[in-house]
Amino acid sequence: GKKKAADAKKNEFPSFKITGFTQLDSAAYSQSPNNIATVGNAQDGTGFRRARLAVQGKVAEFTSYQVEMDFATAGRPSFFDTYVEQSNIPYLGTVRVGQFCQPFSVDSLTGFRNLTFLERSLPFLAFVPFRRVGAQAANIADDEMSQWAYSVFRTGGYKNAPLGDNRYGVDIGDVGGVSFSTRATHLIQYDPHANDRYLWHIGASYDYSVLGADTAAGSTTQTPFYQTRVLPEFGPLGYSEDAQAFGFANNSTPVFVDSGRYPANHFNLFGLETVYQNGPWGVQAEYMATVVDSIVGNIFYNGAYTQVAYRLTGEHRAYDKKNGTLGRLVPFTDFFSFKKKGIQGMGAWEVAGRLSFVDIRNPDSLNGQYLNGTSNAGNGTLVDSTLGFTWFLNTHTKFQGNWIHCMLNNSDRGHSTANLFVSRVQVDF
Amino acid sequence: GKKKAADAKKNEFPSFKITGFTQLDSAAYSQSPNNIATVGNAQDGTGFRRARLAVQGKVAEFTSYQVEMDFATAGRPSFFDTYVEQSNIPYLGTVRVGQFCQPFSVDSLTGFRNLTFLERSLPFLAFVPFRRVGAQAANIADDEMSQWAYSVFRTGGYKNAPLGDNRYGVDIGDVGGVSFSTRATHLIQYDPHANDRYLWHIGASYDYSVLGADTAAGSTTQTPFYQTRVLPEFGPLGYSEDAQAFGFANNSTPVFVDSGRYPANHFNLFGLETVYQNGPWGVQAEYMATVVDSIVGNIFYNGAYTQVAYRLTGEHRAYDKKNGTLGRLVPFTDFFSFKKKGIQGMGAWEVAGRLSFVDIRNPDSLNGQYLNGTSNAGNGTLVDSTLGFTWFLNTHTKFQGNWIHCMLNNSDRGHSTANLFVSRVQVDF
Amino acid sequence: GKKKAADAKKNEFPSFKITGFTQLDSAAYSQSPNNIATVGNAQDGTGFRRARLAVQGKVAEFTSYQVEMDFATAGRPSFFDTYVEQSNIPYLGTVRVGQFCQPFSVDSLTGFRNLTFLERSLPFLAFVPFRRVGAQAANIADDEMSQWAYSVFRTGGYKNAPLGDNRYGVDIGDVGGVSFSTRATHLIQYDPHANDRYLWHIGASYDYSVLGADTAAGSTTQTPFYQTRVLPEFGPLGYSEDAQAFGFANNSTPVFVDSGRYPANHFNLFGLETVYQNGPWGVQAEYMATVVDSIVGNIFYNGAYTQVAYRLTGEHRAYDKKNGTLGRLVPFTDFFSFKKKGIQGMGAWEVAGRLSFVDIRNPDSLNGQYLNGTSNAGNGTLVDSTLGFTWFLNTHTKFQGNWIHCMLNNSDRGHSTANLFVSRVQVDF
Structure with missing residues (x-):
């Protein structure tokens, strides 16, 4: 008895389980002539947007780990959330070390498998550092109505790029390259008797990033720089080994806005967010602004989005108090395959709309300062309006x-539009 | 009781398990001088031909998934069968969406882990689109003596190539690029009292593929094209990042027949197949013909193979009625490692022979039409005779x-021969 | 009952479990000016050094398998120990076929997750072929005081390189390319009543490698060659797709000693080792010498290291009699996250020191013989002294x-020094 129990205890760690998901996307584009001239001729296509496998488990009572790789995105495979975490530390709460989504924005921290639309919003795509290597502390108030997290992390991603996923979980460079980020959220309304069905959440985020550089001979990033490149709220499908300059679309979804790469020392990023859920109704909005301390002085960019979702079949989404994010929607009935005389269900049905914009206009004084062959060709503003539906089987x-519906105003080439008709089949496990 | 059962039910999904296999191949080549001059000097070598891991499970009662990656083939890793499947749908049967082997040919659909020889036959290697992204419906007759499947899928693989595995599960291009494929099989003899030991299966397949192109500026595949490249029934070992033109063999098994790449709009592919099993005897044969609607009119290619296997130790192979394919051989006795006074077994022993050919001769009118630096240098006919043995531990x-034994008749350089002595250690799980 | 048992038996194989580990490393360099001039300006950085997932299990009573991939090292992913193993064979013992660490040196065969320092010693880094594809037999004496292993394997790794991990488990080439390696160890002192706490182990290794070449047109390795490149006992962090010549450090830890690449036919490698453990004290030392049969006659290189570790908290390390290696340290108490009124522990604490050197000086007669753009610029001697601590949570x-502390004596540029302050967070499962 006793020995057996001890053995069981002994064999409990390490534990493992596999989780993951795949997203198979299709796209059909309809671009205005000036849009083709500006961003390139986007090709229709079908392909895996994400294919992610993670191993997670516990190695001791308060120590857990995750190793997550994505086989569809740029690194083929790329490092995603790969970290070790120690919980129950006083004052600090839960400490995490590794590569993970840095604490900033509810759109950023809501898992990919639970997105309302196919991709996150324009301001997220434009401004958030996202997955980096670092250390984070996160905690939750005793009444579970507030949570907060803060982290220090290496600024640079792949080849010191300050934004976008750090595909290999590596940052190298003797210059700068340290960031601080924090986010706090609070539930100002929450019905404790109705699960997560009725709630109102507000939050704020702040990030300070010292940009980094690699000063070794032969490095292509000898100067700290800033660059943001914005996709039209639909992700890349294609062969990431072939890089694309702005204005090209030969093998992937083209970039619609590109700030170009220019010398900069640091940036300050601010964000405000709110989430409101009233049964089948869900509303979410965010505003972000970034101030880049560049070689020509401060450059100001900003963006925002607001979105509304309605579940025709009445469901609501779960809410994760620990992370201050929305979670999964669980259909009241599954879509049962019809047996001969069997039960039938419809799954859940959701319709949603989103309006988002980013303003990434560069001052003329940057001309002549761009690095690595980039230019002012891609800067401008982008407004997207999106209608979406989801069928949860x-x-x-x-x-x-x-x-x-993308409304692009490129600083060089002026206004153009594109319509993207895109779809996704997703299974997660 | 009741709650516990409900909890168990709740926790049942998603389920996961890991399956996979590795194949470690070795090759020694003996080429005639003209063969070296024609295809290149094939180097002896040892290496992993396939190393595949898949996660599979169910996420709902009738919904299953698989994510499969191969770490040895071209994409390092490459997408293999990665899909979600819904069963028990009336009329349609089982519907699958994702990347998977399109329904065509018993040789194609027999799993790699159950091949009689080290690789599939010449006509398969030459003509079958194989793994693509698409949607398939498959069903089986009530008496389980017939099954059929049909699919629509994106034609293009890696950079719009119409044949060979679609290594990243992506197809991009504004032109064409949609295919239809179907296969039906029937058991005209099946002894229900002897498992799968005595059976005679016939089948037919048809594929219609509209070839695709990417018209964006900078694309290397702006015109829909056809190209087939045939290995000598032994797979590539090597560093796939270095592409090889026809006639080179610096780091891999060389291509023996190459049609070159030429403009074409679509192709029609036809296949006939039969499988016969009489206890330890197994016979299998197929014929395939493809008609390519090219820039110079219809081009006709064809090929066939026939193979015989005999299990010295008496075993037969399982038969999968749902897919109309042969399955695994289960040895009567394992090869036990000899304990000091322990039991001993021999495993199972099989000998087999195969004769296969492909005829891929181009009309002279294609000269001057080849794309991307290819030419008529590789077209011709290839006949392979193979003797094989397998020891199932x-x-x-x-x-x-x-x-x-390869007998190549290259249209430019005439007849040449090569002997390949190749071996494999395989473990699957 | 009976049927159920038979079913259980039937369902027992194949089994699988997942194991792996991640290492997140950070480095800060302080180099003397001449060191920067000699090896390049090493950049500070943080990143994953190793991220390894393995699936392992049994497919029959005496047959086990492992498939292991690393997602952080050069191949992204790279093949690591991937093999099938049959045990209980008389005379031979356990036979393994696949890619695995060839039997040579206790430093080499001690698993990465159990290293005393962040990386293995200089002589290991300089001389040992390490992971290759081959076949090995291993056995242990009846009294378990001695074990031995021997293997034949393909010499070449990635593009016929004779040293370093064979990232894709492939070796191709018509010339040479076969090696033999063996290692035997003996416990001359072992207290059977105290687990592995008191022991004294000695061992010897020998490797004979016939160097290989790929003679196909277009190959960059047409001549059998030798080359060794030595890192300063800290591993590469960075983007391995960009190769670095000696003297560059734009995206990774620079190589400190590089023999250059020169024609050679074979080498003989010898090793002696000892391990001593007295409770919390551990001592380990090795000497290695290699004789390269080069185009200018025999070239002699050698190296050695000695290291001492002391567990402040009293623990010892496990010993693996089957492999003749040290294993895991199990802390007496875990570092418990502090609960409000809860239990507390400190984990285990270890301090250690190591002194190591390699002498890789080339004769002047090699000038003019170097291949592939390499030269005599990197040869010389390197002495490292290391102080380390480990906190086992x-x-x-x-x-x-x-x-x-690295003391480099480059043959061209003379003496220089570098100090590396490096750290690691590791979790294994």
């Missing part, structure tokens, strides 16, 4: 369609 | 050897 | 710091 399988 | 471990 | 989580 069951808790883990969904089919989504989005119509994205 | 147990249900999951086998050692195989093949002697492949 | 629990059996599977540790935090390590090393101060490595």
Whole structure:
């Protein structure tokens, strides 16, 4: 008895389980002639947007780990959330070390598998550092109505790029390259008797990033720089080994806004967010502004989005108090495959709309300062309006369609539009 | 009781398990001088031909998934069968969406881990689109004597190539690029009292593929094209990042027949197949013909193979009625490692022979039409005769050897021969 | 009952479990001016040094398998120990076929997750072929005081390189390319009543490698060659797709000693080792010498290291009699996260020192013989002294710091020094 129990205890760690998901996306583009001239001729296509496998488990009572790789995105495979975490530390709460989404914005921290639309919003795509290597402390108030997290992390991603996923979880460079980020959220309304069905959440985020550089001979990033490149709220499908300059689309979704790469020392990023859920109704909005301390002085960019979702079949989404994010939608009935005389269900149905914009206009004084062959060709503003529907066949399988109407105002080439008709089949496990 | 059962139900999904296999191949080549001059000096070598891991499970009662990656083939890793599947749908049967082997040919759909020889036959290698992203419906007759499947899928693989595995599960291009494929099989003899030991299966397949192109500026595949490249029934070992033109063999098994790349709009592919099993005897044969609607009119290619296997130790192979394919051989006794006074077994032993050919001769009118630096240098006919043996140590471990005698008739350089002495250690799980 | 048992038996194989580990390293360099001039300006950085996932299990009573990939090192992913193994064979013992660490040196065969310092010693880094594809037999004496292993394997790794991990488990080339390696160890002192706490182990290794070449047109390795490149006992962090010549450090830890690449036919490698453990004290030392049969006659290189570790908290390390290696340290108490009124522990604490050197000086007669653009610029001697500490939070989580003082004597540029302040967060499962 006793020995057996001790053995069981002994064999409990390490534990493991596998989780992951795949997203198979299709896209059909309709671009105005000036849009083709500006961003390139976007090709229709079908392909895996994400294919992610993670191993997670515990190695001791308060120590857990995760190793997550994505086989569809740029690194083929790329490092995603790969970290070790120690919980129950006084004052600090839960400490995490590794590569993970830095604490900033509810859009950023809501898991990919639970997105309302096919991709996150324009301001997220434009401004948030996202997955980096660092250390974070996170905690929650005793009444569970507030949570907060803060982290220090290496600024640079792949080749010191300050934004976008750090595909290999590596940052190298003797210059700068340290960031601080924090986010705090609070539930100002929460019905404790109705699960997460009725709530109102507000939050704020702040990030200070010292940009980094690699000063070794032969490095292509000898100067700290800033660059943001914005996709039209639909992700890349294609062969990431072939890099694309702005204005090209030969093998992937083209970039719609590109600030170019220019010398800069640091940036300050601010964010405000709110989430409101009233049964089948969900509303979410964010505003972000970034101030880049560049070689020509401060450059100001900003963006925002607001989105509304309605579940025709009445469901709501779960809320994760620990992370201050929305979670999964669980359909009231699964879509049962029809047996001959069997039960039938419809799954859950959601419709949603989003309006988002980013303003990434560069001052003329930057001309002549751009690095690595980039230029002022891509800067401008982008407004997207999106209509979407989601059919949840069951808790883990969904089919989504989005119509994205992009209104681009490129500083060089002026106004152009594109319509994206995009769909996704997703299974998660 | 009741709550516990409900909890168990709740926790049942998603489920996962890991399956996979590795194949470690060795090759020694003996080429005639003209063969070296024609295809390049093939180097002896040892290496992993395939190393595949898949996660599979169910996310709802009738919804299953698989994510499969191969770490040895071209993409390092490459997408293999990665899909979500919904069963029990009336009329349609089982619907699958994702990347998977399109329904065509018994040789194609027999799993790699259950091949009689080290690789599939010449006509398969030459003509079958194989793994693509698409949607398939498959069903089986009530008496389980017939099954059929049909699919629509994106034609293009890696950079719009119409044949060979689609290594990243992506197809991009504004032109064409949609295919239809179907296969139906029937058991005209099946002894229901002897498992799968006595059976005679026939089948037919058809594929119509509209070839695709990427018209964006900078694309290297602006015109829909056809190209087939045939290996000598032994797979590539090497560093796939270095592409090889026809006639080179610096780091891999060389291509023996190459049609070159030429403009074409679509192709029609036809296949006939039969499988016969009489206890330890197994016979299998297929014929395939493809008609390419090219820039110079219809081009006709064809090929066939026939193979015989005999299990010295008496075993037969399982038969999968749902897919109309042969399955695993389960040895009567395992090869037990000899304990000092312990039991001993021999495993199972199989000998087999195969004769296969492809005829891929181009009309002279194609000269001057070849794309991307290809030419008419590689077209011709290839006949392979193969002798093979397999030692099954147990249900999951086998050692195989093949002697492949290749008789190549290159349109430019005439007749040449090569002998390949190749072996494999395989474990699957 | 009976049927159920038979079913259980039937379902027992194949089994699988997942194991792996991640190492997140950080480095700060302080180089003397001449060191920067000699090896390049090493950049500070943080990144994953190793991120390894393995699937392992049994497919029959005496047949086991492992598939292991690393997502952080050069191949992204790279093949690591991937093999099938049959045990209980008389005379031979356990036979393994696949890619694995060839039997040579206790430093080499001690698993990465159990290293005392962040990386293995200079002589290991300089001389040992390490992971290759081959076949090995291993056995242990009846009294378990001695074990031995021997193997034949393909000499070449990635593009016929004779040393360093064979990232893709492939070796190709018509010339040479076969090696033999063996290692035997003996416990001359072992207290059977105290687990592995008191022991004295000695061992010897020998490797004979016939160097290989790929003679196909277009190959960059047409001549058998020798080359060794030595890192300063800290591993590469960075983007391995960009190769670095000696003297560059734009995206990774620079190589400190590089023999250059020169024609050679074979080499003989010898090793002696000892391990001593007295409770919390551990001592380990090795000597290695290699004789390269080069185009200018025999070239002699050698190296050695000695290291001492002391566990402040009293623990010892496990010993693996089957492999003749040290294993894991299990802390007496875990570092418990502090609960409000809860239990507390400190984990285990270890301090250690190591002195190591390699002498890789080339004769002048090699000038003019170097291949592939290499030269005599990198040859010389390197001495490292290292101070290290390890905090084991629990059996599977540790935090390590090393101060490595490198004393380089480059044949061209003379003496220079570098100090590396490096740390690691590791979790294994």
